[in-house]
Amino acid sequence: MILVNKKMARKASTWILDGNHAAAQGAKLSRVQVIAAYPITPQSPVTETLSEFVEGGKLDAQYIAVESEHSALAVCTSASMVGARTFTATSSHGLAYMHEMLHWAAGARLPVVLAGVNRAIGAPWNVLNDQQDSISQRDTGWIQIYARNNQEILDSIIQAYKIAESIYVPVMVCYDGYVLSHTEMPVDVPSQEAVDRFLPPYKPHTILDPANPKNYNLVTLANPRINAEGVLCHGYMELRYLLQEALQDSREMIIKVGQEFGELFGRSYANMFWENRLDGADIVIVAMGSLAMEAIVAADMLREAGHKVGVLGLRVFRPFPKADVMKALKKSRLVVIFDKNISYGLEGATCSEIKSALYGSSVRAVIRNFIVGLGGRDVKARELVDAVNKSLLSVKEGDLNKEYPEWICGI
Amino acid sequence: MGTRDCQHICGESSPAVGEAGKTGEWRDSFPVIDQEKCLPVRQNKPSCFLCWLYCPDAVINKTIPIQINMEYCKGCGICAQVCPAHAITMVNEEGFCPNETD
Numbered sequence: 001m002i003l004v005n006k007k008m009a010r011k012a013s014t015w016i017l018d019g020n021h022a023a024a025q026g027a028k029l030s031r032v033q034v035i036a037a038y039p040i041t042p043q044s045p046v047t048e049t050l051s052e053f054v055e056g057g058k059l060d061a062q063y064i065a066v067e068s069e070h071s072a073l074a075v076c077t078s079a080s081m082v083g084a085r086t087f088t089a090t091s092s093h094g095l096a097y098m099h100e101m102l103h104w105a106a107g108a109r110l111p112v113v114l115a116g117v118n119r120a121i122g123a124p125w126n127v128l129n130d131q132q133d134s135i136s137q138r139d140t141g142w143i144q145i146y147a148r149n150n151q152e153i154l155d156s157i158i159q160a161y162k163i164a165e166s167i168y169v170p171v172m173v174c175y176d177g178y179v180l181s182h183t184e185m186p187v188d189v190p191s192q193e194a195v196d197r198f199l200p201p202y203k204p205h206t207i208l209d210p211a212n213p214k215n216y217n218l219v220t221l222a223n224p225r226i227n228a229e230g231v232l233c234h235g236y237m238e239l240r241y242l243l244q245e246a247l248q249d250s251r252e253m254i255i256k257v258g259q260e261f262g263e264l265f266g267r268s269y270a271n272m273f274w275e276n277r278l279d280g281a282d283i284v285i286v287a288m289g290s291l292a293m294e295a296i297v298a299a300d301m302l303r304e305a306g307h308k309v310g311v312l313g314l315r316v317f318r319p320f321p322k323a324d325v326m327k328a329l330k331k332s333r334l335v336v337i338f339d340k341n342i343s344y345g346l347e348g349a350t351c352s353e354i355k356s357a358l359y360g361s362s363v364r365a366v367i368r369n370f371i372v373g374l375g376g377r378d379v380k381a382r383e384l385v386d387a388v389n390k391s392l393l394s395v396k397e398g399d400l401n402k403e404y405p406e407w408i409c410g411i
Numbered sequence: 412m413g414t415r416d417c418q419h420i421c422g423e424s425s426p427a428v429g430e431a432g433k434t435g436e437w438r439d440s441f442p443v444i445d446q447e448k449c450l451p452v453r454q455n456k457p458s459c460f461l462c463w464l465y466c467p468d469a470v471i472n473k474t475i476p477i478q479i480n481m482e483y484c485k486g487c488g489i490c491a492q493v494c495p496a497h498a499i500t501m502v503n504e505e506g507f508c509p510n511e512t513d
Contacts, residue, residue, distance in 0.1 A: 109421045168420060205420060217422040219431065224414045228427030234414045242420055 012194070012265070017187040019180035022150040023089060023115040023173070024049035025187075026157030028059050029195040030113075033084040036064040036075035040094040041127045042177040043117040047089060069094040073101035073112070080110040081216065083204040085161065088112065091177060092119035092133045099137065102170075106141030106243060108217050109205065111164030113157060114142075116174040117181045118289065118340075120375040128376020129177040131289060135317075135341040135349045137172070141243050143250060144317040146289045147175040148274065150187045152315075155267060158195055162257045165202050169246050176290040176340075178376065190265055198264050247319045254316055272321035274313035277303075278328055281310030283388065284365075286337040288314035288350055291372070291379060295338065298384035309388070314350055322357040329358065332365045336391050338384065339405070340373045347405045355401075366395045369405035383408055429483070434468065438486030440501045442479060448498035451475045462490035462499065 017025065023046050027035070035054070037047040053059035062079075066072045069090050076086040090098060095116055105112045116134045120126040134144060145160065147153040153175045160171035175181065206216055223235045234242070255270050262268025276296050278284065283302070287295040292313030299309040312328055329335060339348020346352060351369035358365070368391040373379040387408065394402075417423075424430050446452045450459040452475060463471045467489060470480040479490075491499040 107421065213426050215422075215424045215426055215430070218424065220422040221432075225432075227417075227424050228430055229425065231417050232414055233417045233424065234419060234422075238414045239420075239422060246420075 012190045018184045019150045020045035022154040026154040027087045030161045032087040034079035034086045036072040037088045042181045043091040069097040073098045076112045077105045085202045089115035091117040095133045102140040105170045109168040112170040113160045114172045119177040126375040130374045131340040134174045143171040179290045272316045276311035278310035283309045283334045284332045286312045297381040325357040326361045371407045435482045440486045445498045448496045461493045465493045
């Protein structure tokens with residue numbers, strides 16, 4: 001196995017890629033067969049690059065030009081249903097426009113993979129980064145994976161196909177617009193041979209056969225009913241249950257695929273989140289996406305000042321790893337959660353999930369939530385440090401929870 | 412016994428008569444055919460059959476005289492609209508349907 005690793009590692013080459021090109025390379029290496037996407041800032045280079053691959057004969061796929069994101073995902077779900085590996089990418093308003101078809105892809109259990117390039121949503125108009133767009137699609141039944149850097153974008157897309165096609169749940173790989181999408185960094189691009197070894201061809205669960213015709217996802221009534229063959233079939237609610245069950249059980253597959261990827265490519269993803277110096281830390285910073293890298297810089301600054309600080313970088317947001325999070329935060333006395341999104345009237349989405357994960361545990365940590373970086377507002381490591389220091393004051397007050405988050409902005 | 416035995420993971424069925432239930436129960440008016448006006452009956456040979464062609468539920472048989480399966484006819488009235496001989500009239504359902512008396 002080690003020999004294989006070395007051989008494979010030799011065949012990989014390091015390229016300087018921005019996040020969008022890393023995503024396009026990930027889709028190409030996954031041998032996608034149908035691509036349908038509509039250009040939107042900052043996702044456009046993903047679709048442009050893939051269309052160049054197809055037109056230049058470098059990728060044996062159908063690139064279907066569509067008039068909207070809704071149609072893009074409609075094409076992908078239809079193509080997936082007849083057995084094609086499909087890919088799409090979008091951002092912001094485009095993702096919002098896909099909303100209906102996101103539900104459809106998940107409900108029909110089609111393993112579509114979508115690159116979600118995180119961008120703010122209007123009004124007012126803004127093309128820069130935050131995570132409001134993908135967080136707003138939280139309850140559509142998709143697995144959501146967030147990348148911290150361009151290597152993770154490429155790796156996560158390849159893994160996403162293996163996860164999606166094993167359990168028939170679509171996967172959204174999210175990465176921060178501009179911060180990653182338009183920022184170049186070194187990325188190890190594995191060989192096609194190695195990826196082929198990792199990712200087997202897609203086997204659909206929907207078989208279209210003229211000799212044995214089927215209806216898929218027609219009107220399904222609330223209650224179970226006996227079909228024409230005399231078999232008791234699911235009602236609508238049983239199918240919803242199965243989707244929830246698939247996501248509940250998907251953790252095992254996500255870890256397994258991440259581990260296999262590590263064995264073959266030397267970069268393990270056998271985790272639901274990234275841990276940075278959590279051992280012995282009593283202060284934990286939580287962030288998701290590229291902000292989780294920024295948080296490591298902030299943690300280092302705080303460590304220099306004598307605090308025991310670790311970082312929990314959320315990677316898989318759905319399914320949310322409640323048990324793992326509870327375990328990782330067991331020894332914390334302060335958890336500072338930074339969100340690039342806001343659930344209006346409540347708090348940042350990841351903060352709610354963390355609190356939910358800790359309910360019923362022995363953890364009695366002070367939890368503070370800061371809303372940062374909306375609409376591309378720069379987030380400096382120094383600001384994260386200040387937020388942690390400010391939160392430390394609350395620890396002394398013993399005020400565990402605050403009703404609403406604080407915002408790092410100029411108001 | 413639960414529904415897992417069907418082994419479906421999404422909505423799935425085979426095309427079959429009655430897959431959506433007895434849709435005739437949805438009807439609030441039914442088609443009555445005046446055989447003296449119906450073209451295939453008058454000519455005593457297969458002709459016209461526009462009602463058969465347009466019926467969205469495929470419940471009309473191309474026979475002479477035509478037959479309508481009232482178990483699944485939803486009473487939409489398209490047959491009455493397309494009949495060039497005005498041989499079909501939609502009659503409000505009032506708790507009975509003469510076509511079902513057999």
